[in-house]
Amino acid sequence: MSFxxxxxxxxAALALSAGxxxxxxxxxxxxxxxxDKSFNEAAFNGAKKWADETGGSFREIELQNEAQREQALxxxxxxxxxxxVMAGFAFASALGEVAKDYPDTSFVIIDMVVDSPNVRSVVxxxxxxxxxxxxxxxxxxxxxxxxxxxxxxxxxxRRFACGYAQGVKAANPDATVVANMTGTTPxxxxxxxxxxxxxxxxxxxxxxxxxxxxxxxxxxxxxxAADEGILSIGVDSNQNYLHSGKVLTSMMKRVxxxxxxxxSDGPGLETGFNVMGLANGGVGYAVDEHNASLVSAEMTQxxxxxxxxxxxxxxxxxxxxxxxxxPALDF
Amino acid sequence: xKPIPRWADVALIPLVSVAFAAICAAxxxxxxxxxxxxxxxxxxxxxxxxxxxxGFMLYYTTNFIFTGLAVSVAFHAALFNIGGEGxxxxxxxxxxxxxxxxxxxxxTLAILGATAGAMLFGAMWAAIPAYLQAxxxxxxxxxxxxxxxxxxxxxxxxxxxxxxxxxxxxxATDSFPVATHLPTxxxxxxxxxxxxxxxxSPANVSFFLALIACVLVWFLIxxxxxxxxxxxxxxxxxxxxxxxxxxxxxxMIAMVISGALAGMMAVNTxxxxxxxLILNFTEGAGFLGIAVALMGRSHPFxxxxxxxxxxxxxxGGAELGFWTSIPRELILVIQALVILFxxxxxxxxxxxxxxxFASLGYKG
Numbered sequence: 001m002s003f004x005x006x007x008x009x010x011x012a013a014l015a016l017s018a019g020x021x022x023x024x025x026x027x028x029x030x031x032x033x034x035x036d037k038s039f040n041e042a043a044f045n046g047a048k049k050w051a052d053e054t055g056g057s058f059r060e061i062e063l064q065n066e067a068q069r070e071q072a073l074x075x076x077x078x079x080x081x082x083x084x085v086m087a088g089f090a091f092a093s094a095l096g097e098v099a100k101d102y103p104d105t106s107f108v109i110i111d112m113v114v115d116s117p118n119v120r121s122v123v124x125x126x127x128x129x130x131x132x133x134x135x136x137x138x139x140x141x142x143x144x145x146x147x148x149x150x151x152x153x154x155x156x157x158r159r160f161a162c163g164y165a166q167g168v169k170a171a172n173p174d175a176t177v178v179a180n181m182t183g184t185t186p187x188x189x190x191x192x193x194x195x196x197x198x199x200x201x202x203x204x205x206x207x208x209x210x211x212x213x214x215x216x217x218x219x220x221x222x223x224x225a226a227d228e229g230i231l232s233i234g235v236d237s238n239q240n241y242l243h244s245g246k247v248l249t250s251m252m253k254r255v256x257x258x259x260x261x262x263x264s265d266g267p268g269l270e271t272g273f274n275v276m277g278l279a280n281g282g283v284g285y286a287v288d289e290h291n292a293s294l295v296s297a298e299m300t301q302x303x304x305x306x307x308x309x310x311x312x313x314x315x316x317x318x319x320x321x322x323x324x325x326x327p328a329l330d331f
Numbered sequence: 332x333k334p335i336p337r338w339a340d341v342a343l344i345p346l347v348s349v350a351f352a353a354i355c356a357a358x359x360x361x362x363x364x365x366x367x368x369x370x371x372x373x374x375x376x377x378x379x380x381x382x383x384x385x386g387f388m389l390y391y392t393t394n395f396i397f398t399g400l401a402v403s404v405a406f407h408a409a410l411f412n413i414g415g416e417g418x419x420x421x422x423x424x425x426x427x428x429x430x431x432x433x434x435x436x437x438x439t440l441a442i443l444g445a446t447a448g449a450m451l452f453g454a455m456w457a458a459i460p461a462y463l464q465a466x467x468x469x470x471x472x473x474x475x476x477x478x479x480x481x482x483x484x485x486x487x488x489x490x491x492x493x494x495x496x497x498x499x500x501x502x503a504t505d506s507f508p509v510a511t512h513l514p515t516x517x518x519x520x521x522x523x524x525x526x527x528x529x530x531x532s533p534a535n536v537s538f539f540l541a542l543i544a545c546v547l548v549w550f551l552i553x554x555x556x557x558x559x560x561x562x563x564x565x566x567x568x569x570x571x572x573x574x575x576x577x578x579x580x581x582x583m584i585a586m587v588i589s590g591a592l593a594g595m596m597a598v599n600t601x602x603x604x605x606x607x608l609i610l611n612f613t614e615g616a617g618f619l620g621i622a623v624a625l626m627g628r629s630h631p632f633x634x635x636x637x638x639x640x641x642x643x644x645x646x647g648g649a650e651l652g653f654w655t656s657i658p659r660e661l662i663l664v665i666q667a668l669v670i671l672f673x674x675x676x677x678x679x680x681x682x683x684x685x686x687x688f689a690s691l692g693y694k695g
Contacts, residue, residue, distance in 0.1 A: 031611075033659075059653075061652045061653055062652065062658075062659045063652075064645075064648065064649065064652065064659055064662070064663075065614040065615075065645075066600075066605070066609065066611060066612060066614060067387070067390060067391075067533055067600075067604055067614075068649055068652075070531060070533075071387060071531070071532075071649065072649075072653065074383075074530075074531045075653050076653075089500045089501050090501060090609075092500075092501055093501070093503075093506075093605075093607070098531075111500065112500055112501070152487065152610075153487060153488075153491055154491060154500075154502045154610075155491065155495070155499075155500050155501075155502065156500055184480070184483040184484040184486075184487040184488075185480075185483045185611065186610075186611050321498070321500065324497070324498075
């Protein structure tokens with residue numbers, strides 16, 4: 001009997017402690033997992049930076065399946081987490097359902113727009129950042145052929161590819177862009193071996209700069225590019241350090257900033273539509289000590305000139321999502 | 332091997348196996364400085380002491396019943412259908428087409444139409460490897476697993492290029508019309524006056540569809556001529572052939588039924604939960620069906636019990652993910668330990684239990 005009591009007691013204590021943490025922020029990672037060296041990891045780094053700077057704590061979960069999206073949102077909202085940040089466009093429909101049930105909780109969704117008074121939608125102009133690294137790729141290429149390796153063939157990745165191809169053509173109209181997608185299942189976001197195979201295939205087609213927009217798969221792309229003596233371009237996080245002197249640059253998508261800002265703003269944060277583009281440093285290209293020798297003065301000058309034009313609106317980079325077609329690349 | 336009583340075979344051995352798996356999992360948790368008893372309590376509390384926990388458990392269970400039955404039917408014909416995943420994907424396509432393009436007046440009719448669509452598409456996807464096995468001798472294990480990848484590629488292509496809602500970033504179809512939405516357990520308990528029950532959980536009427544499927548599969552396998560032929564072929568193809576049972580017919584029909592059952596999983600996930608067709612809605616349930624069928628000894632009742640256990644492990648695993656820092660890879664390891672002990676190391680436990688009964692003087 002006392003055994004039963006202690007079991008029930010500890011269950012009750014757990015249930016209580018589960019609801020005790022009030023107003024800590026929470027972050028939900030997408031199926032790719034927290035340590036993908038890319039998108040989710042950038043989100044985690046933003047959260048960790050906030051925790052280090054403020055001494056605060058946050059809840060987190062790596063999802064295991066699709067049905068958990070709504071469950072995770074509800075459980076965290078019920079436990080009092082606020083704000084709740086979710087990394088990935090796939091949360092949109094679950095959030096649409098949940099947001100109205102918890103009007104006092106602030107939600108932040110990255111990469112997608114959800115129209116609700118308590119939701120901040122953060123979207124990135126990936127095509128603008130990809131345009132700039134595309135220009136750099138074309139200028140660094142000696143064979144006039146550059147590669148693109150995406151994760152899955154989804155609209156988001158087509159947006160990366162389309163911006164990149166436009167940048168390549170802008171810097172060198174005669175250049176060829178070889179584009180491949182890694183796979184058709186979510187495993188494609190974390191398949192470095194396949195990334196490596198595709199890189200070799202693209203090298204055999206003449207590519208000497210390869211841009212990876214494929215989450216954890218990109219680690220294999222960068223590795224093989226370094227081994228085979230060609231240049232690569234990282235994505236989302238600054239990946240220049242992975243192979244110092246062999247990664248041309250990284251297309252920075254500052255998911256970490258978006259998460260850090262959301263956590264810092266705290267409960268009741270300003271909601272609405274939040275575009276992270278070149279103008280506010282939401283996207284960009286990375287230059288540090290690892291790739292300084294690869295980026296020539298001419299490259300910097302031309303890319304900076306294009307950046308100024310994009311920010312001022314003089315140069316419009318075509319967004320694949322605007323009409324679901326791409327002038328510079330066929331899918 | 333020593334004889335054991337039937338009740339021990341059916342009930343004691345799975346229990347002992349699960350206990351072994353639990354002990355191993357507990358040691359693993361101790362090794363990473365987590366508290367196993369508290370973890371177990373958290374799993375039980377979040378699954379069995381909350382109505383929404385039940386809602387999630389039964390949602391997973393519904394998937395596992397369908398895929399477990401699918402693998403079981405093929406097992407009875409000595410066919411190893413690893414293609415449940417792909418057949419379920421095609422089933423989802425069937426559900427989506429039926430729900431999007433036919434104006435259903437009410438969900439009761441829509442669920443019949445969607446079930447027919449799911450069964451048809453799943454069966455078609457299983458029929459191709461079945462034909463290749465029956466007529467060309469291409470091994471069904473290889474062809475069905477390859478067809479999973481083809482199904483994934485097909486679904487990806489269709490969702491990105493033709494079925495996607497225009498202008499959306501998400502590779503998914505538009506939401507199905509409201510008339511096709513299935514009542515969830517929450518809706519049903521609200522009818523009975525319990526508004527707060529099963530809140531936010533995805534279990535829906537297709538759970539009852541799964542229970543009906545269990546009964547029908549039992550009837551088919553043990554109470555019909557076709558079921559006898561399937562079992563006879565499974566035990567000895569040459570003897571069955573000699574008795575006038577056509578191998579081609581049995582391979583085709585068993586795989587078509589198997590594919591139809593796997594496809595029906597999509598009624599639960601696509602029509603019941605997501606209410607639109609998304610990429611990746613199968614999430615490995617097609618593969619887990621193999622473990623469920625092994626554990627359930629290919630018997631519909633066993634499949635039901637095994638599916639409940641895995642439903643508990645999935646929902647309990649989610650609770651661990653929410654409230655502890657146990658990494659999700661380790662939650663997967665715990666689930667794998669159960670599969671290992673119950674499915675693969677069955678004989679080890681059986682010999683142990685047999686020894687114990689022999690020393691107690693049991694002669695069989």
